[in-house]
Amino acid sequence: xxxxxxxxxGSVQAGGSLRLSCAASASTYSSVCMGxxxxxxxxxxxxxxxxxxxxxxxxxxSVKSRLTISKDNPQNTLYLxxxxxxxxHTAMYYCAAAEWRWCPVVLGRKDYFTNWGQxxxxxxxx
Numbered sequence: 001x002x003x004x005x006x007x008x009x010g011s012v013q014a015g016g017s018l019r020l021s022c023a024a025s026a027s028t029y030s031s032v033c034m035g036x037x038x039x040x041x042x043x044x045x046x047x048x049x050x051x052x053x054x055x056x057x058x059x060x061x062s063v064k065s066r067l068t069i070s071k072d073n074p075q076n077t078l079y080l081x082x083x084x085x086x087x088x089h090t091a092m093y094y095c096a097a098a099e100w101r102w103c104p105v106v107l108g109r110k111d112y113f114t115n116w117g118q119x120x121x122x123x124x125x126x
Contacts, residue, residue: 002026002097002115009093009120016085016124022078022095022117030073033103035113036080038091038122045094047108049080053101060107063089085124092119 003025012018020036035050049069051057057069066089068081078095096113098104104112 002029004029004095004097004115004117006093006095006117006120009122011123011125012085014086014124014126017081017083018085018122020080020082020093020095020120020122022080024076024078024097027073027076029076029078029097030071032101033098033112034069034071034078035096035098035103035108036067036069036078037094037096037108037110038089039094039119040091043091045110047110048093050103050107051078052103058103058107082122085122087124087126089122089124092121094119 005023008020031053033052036048039045048063049059051069071078095117097115098113
């Protein structure tokens with residue numbers, strides 16, 4: 001089972017940037033679908049981006065222009081670059097790994113992902 005550890009969260013002012021990292025314990029992560037999710041207080045966890053085994057990325061409509069998902073296979077690390085942040089981006093961010101190469105038809109399908117990190121908090125102040 002792949003273990004995932006997120007880092008890079010923090011507190012920033014609106015307009016700032018953060019890069020989240022997700023370190024995987026095994027190189028097998030590079031061959032499966034990986035995703036980033038977020039959960040704001042009082043809201044359900046939602047998918048924001050995913051990337052499949054060949055590096056094809058997708059984004060939710062709400063974050064498409066501000067977030068970039070990428071992965072560094074030799075480093076076994078998944079990234080989420082976040083730019084032009086607004087207070088609406090405040091949430092706990094989680095990375096997740098599936099057991100299959102391809103990502104789910106519907107972005108953000110939580111039950112498709114079997115391994116989850118512990119999350120990293122992002123707080124954006126106005």
